[in-house]
Amino acid sequence: MEDSAxxxxxxxxxxxxxxxxxxxxxxxxxxxxxxxxxxxxxxSTVWKGLEKENREFFDAYSREMDDKSRGE
Structure with a gap:
C-alpha cells in the first residue's frame, strides 16, 4: 500500500x-x-482538516450549501 501522506x-x-x-x-x-x-x-477527518486550513472558504461554501438546500 502507498504511504499515508x-x-x-x-x-x-x-x-x-x-x-x-x-x-x-x-x-x-x-x-x-x-x-x-x-x-x-x-x-470526514480529511474534510475537517481542510476546513481548519481553509476556514474562510468553508464558511462561504457552507452558506452556499445551506442556500442550495433551501432551494435559493
Missing amino acids: SYIRMVQHLIEKCIVSRMDMDETVEALSKHAAIDPIIT
Whole structure:
C-alpha cells in the first residue's frame, strides 16, 4: 500500500472534486465510500482538516450549501 501522506493527498483530491461538483460533506463521504472504497472516517477527518486550513472558504461554501438546500 502507498504511504499515508500520498493516500491522504489522494483523498483530499477526491474531496476537492466533490466540492467542485457542489457536494456537502455528507454527500462526499457517501460518494467516496461507495465509488472509491474510502472509509467514511477517513473522508470526514480529511474534510475537517481542510476546513481548519481553509476556514474562510468553508464558511462561504457552507452558506452556499445551506442556500442550495433551501432551494435559493
